[in-house]
Amino acid sequence: MLWLNLLVASGMVVLTFTIHFVGLVALSAILRQRHVHPVNLTSIFGQGASILFVVISLFGLHSIEIWTYAFAYLALGQFSGLEPALYFSTSAFTTVGFGDLVLSDEWRMLGAAEAANGFLLIGWSTAFLVAVTARVRAFEASIEKLED
Numbered sequence: 684m685l686w687l688n689l690l691v692a693s694g695m696v697v698l699t700f701t702i703h704f705v706g707l708v709a710l711s712a713i714l715r716q717r718h719v720h721p722v723n724l725t726s727i728f729g730q731g732a733s734i735l736f737v738v739i740s741l742f743g744l745h746s747i748e749i750w751t752y753a754f755a756y757l758a759l760g761q762f763s764g765l766e767p768a769l770y771f772s773t774s775a776f777t778t779v780g781f782g783d784l785v786l787s788d789e790w791r792m793l794g795a796a797e798a799a800n801g802f803l804l805i806g807w808s809t810a811f812l813v814a815v816t817a818r819v820r821a822f823e824a825s826i827e828k829l830e831d
Contacts, residue, residue, distance in 0.1 A: 684789045688790060691759075692793050692797075695752060695793070695800070699748040699752075700804070707811055737815050741812065744804075748804060749773050752772040753765065756772060756790075761786050761787060771784045775794045776804075
């Protein structure tokens with residue numbers, strides 16, 4: 684059963700990494716448009732709205748990934764309904780791990796893999812967000828030099 688766990692976990696990791704990669708590429712493409720990227724917006728409100736758009740988009744990506752795991756748990760018969768599967772998946776993905784719902788012994792490695800997967804994907808999103816906001820700050824610094 685361990686090998687089946689690892690096989691399913693590997694498939695889920697590849698699937699969610701692919702979802703995340705495609706999502707970040709799409710988000711980058713949207714940001715490259717002059718009217719959306721925070722660097723190209725001169726007002727503080729515009730820059731803030733653009734960064735908020737990035738944060739909401741990242742949250743949406745994580746939601747899709749969490750739902751993907753929840754559906755996998757349902758398909759494996761680990762939970763009787765969508766709400767407990769989604770609750771467990773969110774708890775595992777965010778590495779909170781409340782422990783009030785648990786997987787059967789045969790599939791618990793999948794839950795551990797989801798936690799590691801979520802940890803990496805959240806870190807990837809954080810790095811992306813830091814890169815976007817750093818470009819805003821670099822742009823502001825260059826404007827401040829021109830004003831001096």
